[in-house]
Amino acid sequence: xxxxxxxxxxxxxxxxxxxxxxxxxxxxxxxxxxxxxxxxxxxxxxxxxxxxxxxxxxxxxxxxxxxxxxxxxxxxxxxxxxxxxxxxxxxxxxxxxxxxxxxxxxxxxxxxxxxxxxxxxxxxxxxxxxxxxxxxxxxxxxxxxxxxxxxxxxxxxxxxxxxxxxxxxxxxxxxxxxxxxxxxxxxxxxxxxxxxxxxxxxxxxxxxxxxxxxxxxxxxxxxxxxxxxxxxxxxxxxxxxxxxxxxxxxxxxxxxxxxxxx
Amino acid sequence: xxxxxxxxxxxxxxxxxxxxxxxxxxxxxxxxxxxxxxxxxxxxxxxxxxxxxxxxxxxxxxxxxxxxxxxxxxxxxxxxxxxxxxxxxxxxxxxxxxxxxxxxxxxxxxxxxxxxxxxxxxxxxxxxxxxxxxxxxxxxxxxxxxxxxxxxxxxxxxxxxxxxxxxxxxxxxxxxxxxxxxxxxxxxxx
Numbered sequence: 174x175x176x177x178x179x180x181x182x183x184x185x186x187x188x189x190x191x192x193x194x195x196x197x198x199x200x201x202x203x204x205x206x207x208x209x210x211x212x213x214x215x216x217x218x219x220x221x222x223x224x225x226x227x228x229x230x231x232x233x234x235x236x237x238x239x240x241x242x243x244x245x246x247x248x249x250x251x252x253x254x255x256x257x258x259x260x261x262x263x264x265x266x267x268x269x270x271x272x273x274x275x276x277x278x279x280x281x282x283x284x285x286x287x288x289x290x291x292x293x294x295x296x297x298x299x300x301x302x303x304x305x306x307x308x309x310x311x312x313x314x315x316x317x318x319x320x321x322x323x324x325x326x327x328x329x330x331x332x333x334x335x336x337x338x339x340x341x342x343x344x345x346x347x348x349x350x351x352x353x354x355x356x357x358x359x360x361x362x363x364x365x366x367x368x369x370x371x372x373x374x375x376x377x378x379x380x381x382x383x384x385x386x387x388x389x390x391x392x393x394x395x396x397x398x399x400x401x402x403x404x405x406x407x408x409x410x411x412x413x414x415x416x417x418x419x420x421x422x423x424x425x426x427x428x429x430x431x432x433x434x435x
Numbered sequence: 436x437x438x439x440x441x442x443x444x445x446x447x448x449x450x451x452x453x454x455x456x457x458x459x460x461x462x463x464x465x466x467x468x469x470x471x472x473x474x475x476x477x478x479x480x481x482x483x484x485x486x487x488x489x490x491x492x493x494x495x496x497x498x499x500x501x502x503x504x505x506x507x508x509x510x511x512x513x514x515x516x517x518x519x520x521x522x523x524x525x526x527x528x529x530x531x532x533x534x535x536x537x538x539x540x541x542x543x544x545x546x547x548x549x550x551x552x553x554x555x556x557x558x559x560x561x562x563x564x565x566x567x568x569x570x571x572x573x574x575x576x577x578x579x580x581x582x583x584x585x586x587x588x589x590x591x592x593x594x595x596x597x598x599x600x601x602x603x604x605x606x607x608x609x610x611x612x613x614x615x616x617x618x619x620x621x622x623x624x625x
Contacts, residue, residue, distance in 0.1 A: 174611040179604040223580035224496050233450045237485045240459040245481035311523055
């Protein structure tokens, strides 16, 4: 923002303009969208910062902090329905510690034996589950076109409100049936709900889209099959992973890593 | 038509301690439960709840705020989003108890929570860019945003009124430039 423009804003806000200057400025504001937008932003910055530094802000924080001490440190722990529960406490008793250590050791031994016996059939699912929990429990906001509904869908997904997320993505697809983001996110939402069939259907549709610079459809198909790991899912997943590597498609690095381990 | 729980928004605006006490008594327990069940402490719960209420207060102060849904669903959504962000920053994936079925989470509570989130992000951006300004700009702007007139600010800093005004415009130009140059500026729907 230009200093001259800001000086005008200041003069206007401080009622320091002559009648003629005031008329001219208001006319300019009404006809010049960019100036009007800049003025709104300027006012918001001024008002926001003034609010953050205000005495009222400090006083309210102090009141809330006192109430926080009263209710959060000493108050009841209440589940949604209203019944009270005992707060979670740290385990400090050494006897408990020994008992839990023993249980943990037995658990680790059972787990190790389980992996030795069933490693080949479980590893694909394990790898996919790990990938899911590390990369797909929270989605990043995108900069795509059908902005509002896709963004709202992502927020709903991140809040684990999958039914609501689906309605947003489905609305986008009703308006634009080949919107690749909506296809991808709808597939991921079905995946989060463990509806593998529907997830696969949307990922197949996504993979069939042409003219995309980078298409993650095949990768998510293979990933879904690994997660489901039923009958011939793993062999189908392997085929797709090979295809991704051969075509150097999106996810090829991860595909190679998985294929080496399968 | 505002929801009857609008009284809590009014209480935040007026720092009405009696109604705020009622608000904490009625709603803080559920948030404490959610945070403790998801790898948080009592301090975390207190911070999240206070932070959420301050966000709502900021939105009400800056843009006005008509609550069109029950306060419990709305505050839960705001807190949940804040807590998920904290967990994401701590790279903690052990979220197990973020169940919403006991709330009537209509689209209104969802949208209002999202608006609060965007407002928060804007305020965070402003604060962080303000801290990048030089000390003299920070001091002048800080004084000018307080209760004092620009003449008084000029007097405190030993400037003439004209110079103080010019300096303020320069500082605000720097601040707005820093804010607009930030990569997240465009995502904040300004």
